Amino acid sequence: MKVCITEKPSVARDIAAILGANDRRDGYFEGNGYRVTWTIGHLCCLKEPHDYTEGWRRWALSVLPMLPARFGIKLLPEQRYHQQFDVIDSLVKDADEVINCGDAGQEGELIQRWVMQKAGLKCPVRRLWISSLTDDAIREGFSKLRPSADFDNLYYAGLSRAIGDWILGMNATRLYSLKYSSPGKVLSIGRVQTPTLALIVARHREIVDFKPEDYWELHTIYRTANFSSLHGKFTSESEAQAAVEAIKGHPLTVTDVKEKAGREAPPRLFDLTSLQVETNKKWGWSADETLTLIQSLYEKKVTTYPRVDTTYLSDDIYPKIPDILRRMTPYAALTARPLAGKLPKSKKVFDNSKVTDHHAIIPTGESPAVLVGNERKLYHLIALRFISAFYPDCTFSTTTVTADIDGQGFKATGKVITSAGWREVYAGKDDAEPASDADASEDSKVLPPFVVGESGPHDPQLQKKTTQPPKQYTEGTLLRAMESAGKTVEDEALREAMKENGIGRPSTRAAIIETLFKRGYIMRQRKNIVPTQAGMDLIDTINEPLLKSAQLTGIWENKLRRIERGDYSAREFIDELKTMISEIVGNVMRDNSQRRIHVADAPSDSKKTGSSDDAPPKAPRKRAPAVKSLEAIACPICGTGHIIKGRTAYGCSRYGEGCALRLNFEEYAADLTPAKLNQSIKKKFKK
Structure with a gap:
């Protein structure tokens, strides 16, 4: 008997139908030599402090740091989890082989391994690894089942992440709550959460401390074209006005006209972060909302696995692309052009070196007729991005005209699209066109024809402007900042290279942002994200750069990725964090200040570990101050x-x-x- 363990009942139902396990039992499907069951997501978690020793139940500085010699797991304390685990436990005890059909990612691997460990699994295990839930993908996956050992490093990385979060979260949260919070209140500290909050606080203070300064720009209009002074900004109005007076009455003479051909490649395919950024920019969706929607599209089989951090496809997908395009019948008018000849194979789309576990998010070719509302809207966005990837580049001609007015240089630029290429896919489709401000720039304006040596009158004018502070984070720009460890990176290729040092993972960043909202450390102002006073006070209190530095957290994330690849040790990573938290505890304990963060609405973290036993000490009754010196x-x-x-x-x-x-x-x-x-x-x- 072969037992398949999936992560959700819906996936179990799909797999059971393919395998012929059509008899529904209590907690599993059975038939054709298979039993297919599920875990309902996480059934297990790391043990809580008091599970290791009763002395760790009470919140006290004297017991910190809490560092178990060996970490253990336990079932989550809910009846439905225990019931489903009992089903799995009984099935695997009779199994000749177990097939791990969990979500094909780090967290999915961790969920399945913990359940199998808890059940004391002894039979052989193989792994189903697929990028979509279509019937064809499931059949192909079962024909190519892989040894479980192939994914050991993925599990070690997930385990290291969970243990690292426990070490920092449990110890630092208790440490700072007991040392600096008002009694009974929790100051929540996290390995990714705190550096993310620090980014938001730093940006907010940069804006608050910003001192605007006026400056002036000199422009002149000649034959409908806007020429700007090569002098740049004038910081003094009198100096700017003098420049205007100096050119009045003098003709503008064209000194040079240059035309340069340019190309614009189609936008990159979506990974999860870029999809969340795009939907936030276009429609104001939260990262969590987009994640929920794209997960639904995946489970409805219309798009591929969503929790990915690559914008590339692997070479083995190339032969499948024409069939996917042909099956996208609602888009037949758009797919006709790439299907008319040999499909292009660009290195900007297909690159094995940029794909590890899963490729970019693309349609599967299944009909989207089942989708409604925002699901349909999101699918349309992904479909057009996918189709446009196989269109030619957009080509354009850039014209630069330089001129002279009594010894002062001026310049005008303009751009004319000569072949729309991939932009044809978006013609008349504003709802899905890539969100960009580039087309609003001066460079995109069409210039009239100019001839070197021509001359004539012009209309000079000053434009007064004011320096602007950086913008508050939106969820979209915050996701980008997390992806690049707080650095502002516009270049796509450079941003791609920095992903390994980002903080958090595509699959967890939305949850981190939501956690900061729930804990009262950040709030929304329209589309912007700003810190609350509690959030700012918390960051001010944390003097340890290791706890709030986006760059240092990015280094930890890089090490976790290296664990996945097998070129870094999970033990080294955990030992590093143990050493670090010991140093942090020592430093904070030596702080003799009496500062306190008063967070009236800070939620108790008693639910963080699923047990009310791990709750902070209650506030004592008020009494007269007992000050002896x-x-x-x-x-x-x-x-x-x-x-x-x-x-x-x-x-x-x-x-x-x-x-x-x-x-x-x-x-x-x-x-x-x-x-x-x-x-x-x-x-x-x-x-």
């Missing part, structure tokens, strides 16, 4: 020094470093007890 009173100004008593006033222990706190004895009696002095200070400096 002045050293226990934090400075209300700098927050890092403590109160000391001088000859005529109280001050801060850091007065030599510039802290200006001074509490004269006329107002604060020299014989006040520490407790009463503390009360008076709190009253005076209460916000």
Whole structure:
């Protein structure tokens, strides 16, 4: 008997139909020598701190860092998970072979391996690895089942990621909550979540601190063409006005006309991030909304596996492309052109070196008739992008005209499309045309014909402008920033090269952003994402660059990818994180400041691990301050020094470093007890 384990009941149903396992049982399908069951996503998780030792149940600084000698797994504490696991457990005990039919990605591999481990699996295991759920793909996949060992490194990478998140999340969250949060409140720290929040806070402060400056640009209109001064920006209005006066009354003379042919390749096929960026830019969809929709398209068999980070196809897909195009009958008018001759095979589309587990997101050729609403809209976007990839480049002619006015240089540029190429696919289809601001630039304007030496009157004018701050992040631009570890990268090829150092993975970034929303660290302002005060306070409190640096987190992500490839050790990665969290705990414990982050609406993280046992300590009852010495009173100004008593006033222990706190004895009696002095200070400096 062969037992197939899928991730969802719907996938189990599709696979069972192909295999002939048509008898429905309680929790599985059976027939033709197969039993097909499912996991309902995650059935297992890493154990919680108190599962290792009872001493870790209570939140206390004294037990940190919590570093189990060996990490273990357990079933999630819900009855339906236990019931389904019992089904799987009983099936694999009678199995001659198990076929892992989990989602073909890192997380899917982890889910399946944990369940099989928990069931104590002893029989041989093979792996179904497919990029779409069409009947043909499933049949082909079962004809090419692979040894489970081929995917060991994928599992080690997923396990390392889960353990790394546990080490940082459990320890850093407790550490910062106990040290800096108001009692009973949680400051959530995460390996990817915190650097992402740091990006948002840094951008927000860059905008707040930005000081706009006026500048002037000199333009002149000659024969309907807009010529701009080669001088560039004028920072002084008087200087700009003088430049205008200097050219008034003098003719403009054309000194050079250059035409240059250019080409524009079709836009890249979609990976998950670029798809989320595009839908956010065009329609304002959240990353999570797009992920949900594209997952639905995959499960409805109309598009390929979505959680991918490549925009390329592998060479073995090339022979299948004509058939996919022919089966896209709603787009027959558009597919006719590439199907009329030999299909082009561009290195910008087909590149084995850029494809690992899965290729870019493309249609499968199955009918999209089952789709409605935004699902149909998203499919249309993917379909047009796919078809356009097999059209010729768009060609254009760029004209650059230089001119002279009494010794001052001017320039005008324009562009004329000579052959629309792939842009024909988008003609009249504004809803799916690639979102871009390029066509709105001056360069895209058509110029009248010019001849070198021609001369004539012109109309000079000044344009006053103001320097602009960087823009707040949208979900789309934040995803791009996460993909490139916080660096602004416009060039597609360079961005592709930096993906290995991005923070998070395409499949997890949407969830990270949603987590920051749920925990009250960020909020939406229309389409923009801005930090809350709680988010800014948290980042200010974290002095450890390892916890909030996008670049350093990107390095960890790179190591996880190397684990997948087998050229880096999972043990090394985990040992690194253990060393790092030990250093962080030591550094924070040595911080003698009394600063606290007051987050009124910060949610408890008790649900984070699925158990109320792992909850933060409750806030104590209010009582009179028990302050026994002045050293226990934090400075209300700098927050890092403590109160000391001088000859005529109280001050801060850091007065030599510039802290200006001074509490004269006329107002604060020299014989006040520490407790009463503390009360008076709190009253005076209460916000």
